Amino acid sequence: EDQVTQSPEALRLQEGESSSLNCSYTVSGLRGLFWYRQDPGKGPEFLFTLYSAGEEKEKERLKATLTKKESFLHITAPKPEDSATYLCAVSSGSARQLTFGSGTQLTVLP
Amino acid sequence: NAGVTQTPKFQVLKTGQSMTLQCAQDMNHEYMSWYRQDPGMGLRLIHYSVGAGITDQGEVPNGYNVSRSTTEDFPLRLLSAAPSQTSVYFCASSPRQAFEQFFGPGTRLTVL
Numbered sequence: 001e002d003q004v005t006q007s008p009e010a011l012r013l014q015e016g017e018s019s020s021l022n023c024s025y026t027v028s029g030l031r032g033l034f035w036y037r038q039d040p041g042k043g044p045e046f047l048f049t050l051y052s053a054g055e056e057k058e059k060e061r062l063k064a065t066l067t068k069k070e071s072f073l074h075i076t077a078p079k080p081e082d083s084a085t086y087l088c089a090v091s092s093g094s095a096r097q098l099t100f101g102s103g104t105q106l107t108v109l110p
Numbered sequence: 111n112a113g114v115t116q117t118p119k120f121q122v123l124k125t126g127q128s129m130t131l132q133c134a135q136d137m138n139h140e141y142m143s144w145y146r147q148d149p150g151m152g153l154r155l156i157h158y159s160v161g162a163g164i165t166d167q168g169e170v171p172n173g174y175n176v177s178r179s180t181t182e183d184f185p186l187r188l189l190s191a192a193p194s195q196t197s198v199y200f201c202a203s204s205p206r207q208a209f210e211q212f213f214g215p216g217t218r219l220t221v222l
C-alpha cells in the first residue's frame with residue numbers, strides 16, 4: 001500500500017524567508033510524484049511531476065526535488081501570495097490513481 | 111477550454127436522500143476520477159474511469175455509484191446520503207499520455 005507523509009503540517013514564514021516542505025513516500029514502483037497547490041475553497045492546482053531520483057523542476061520561487069524516499073518543495077524568498085496548502089501525491093505500478101499526503105499549510109507574512 | 115467543471119458548488123441533504131454530483135471536462139481526457147477531501151485525511155479516491163464504459167473502485171467506494179457513458183461526463187451518485195458523507199468532493203481528469211491529474215473546483219456537501 002502506497003503511503004505519503006508530509007511535514008510540517010503548518011509553516012509560517014516571513015516574506016523573503018526561504019524554507020522547504022518535505023514529502024516522504026513509500027511505494028512499490030514509483031510512476032510519478034506530484035506537487036499541487038490548493039487555495040482555500042478551490043481545487044488542487046497542478047505544479048510539478050517528478051519521475052526519477054535526482055530530478056528537479058522549477059517554477060518561479062518554487063523548486064521541487066526527488067530522492068528515492070522523499071521529495072522537497074523549496075520556496076525561495078516567498079511572498080504572501082505563496083500562502084496556500086501544498087499537497088504531495090504519488091502514483092505507482094500500473095495504476096493511475098493518486099495517493100495524497102495530508103498537506104502542508106504555508107502562511108507567508110508580509 | 112473550461113477545463114474540469116463541477117456542479118453544484120454547495121449542497122445540503124438530509125440523511126437518506128439521494129443526489130448526483132456532476133462532473134464534466136472538455137479536454138478529451140480519457141481518465142477521470144472522484145476524490146473526497148476531509149480535514150486531516152487528505153484526498154481519498156472514491157471511483158475512477160479509464161475511458162467511456164469503464165469504471166472501477168478506489169479506496170472509499172461504499173455508498174457511491176458512478177457511470178461513464180461519454181468521454182466528457184463522469185457523474186457521482188450518492189444512493190442514500192449519510193452524515194459520514196459530509197465532505198468536499200473533487201473530480202479530476204488526466205490525458206492518456208500523462209499521469210498528472212487536473213482538478214475541478216469542488217462540491218461542498220453537507221448531510222444532516
